[in-house]
Amino acid sequence: MRFQRVLSAAVVATILGAVPGMAMDAKIYPYHAKQNFCPAGLQPVTLGGVICCGTPNQSVSYQSVMQHPAQTRSHRVASARADCPVGVKGCR
Numbered sequence: 001m002r003f004q005r006v007l008s009a010a011v012v013a014t015i016l017g018a019v020p021g022m023a024m025d026a027k028i029y030p031y032h033a034k035q036n037f038c039p040a041g042l043q044p045v046t047l048g049g050v051i052c053c054g055t056p057n058q059s060v061s062y063q064s065v066m067q068h069p070a071q072t073r074s075h076r077v078a079s080a081r082a083d084c085p086v087g088v089k090g091c092r
Contacts, residue, residue, distance in 0.1 A: 026047060026048075026057075027057065027058050028045045028046070028047050028054055028055070028056045028057045028058060029045060029046045029047075029056055029058045029060070029061055029062035029065065030043060030044070030045055030046075030056040030058070030061050031043075031044040031045055031046045031051050031061065031062065032044075032061055032063070037053075038053035038054075039053065041055075042054055042055060043055070043056070046061075046062040
């Protein structure tokens with residue numbers, strides 16, 4: 001499994017190196033994981049939705065970028081109603 005991750009990182013690096021200008025425009029986000037199986041000097045990163053080893057060029061993680069803002073809900077408190085007997089004018 002570790003070999004596949006390193007291999008996929010090498011493939012991504014090769015693809016980015018082969019396409020001129022794409023390496024500078026690609027957003028490489030850090031991926032926060034409990035374990036780091038990357039070689040020394042590299043860390044898990046997300047590149048185009050794929051997790052591989054590399055050096056991030058963004059300061060925030062992809063997960064925090066993709067979080068939708070929480071919608072605030074307003075709660076209306078019903079006003080106290082007067083006790084209106086049937087037939088009294090002015091009550092609803």
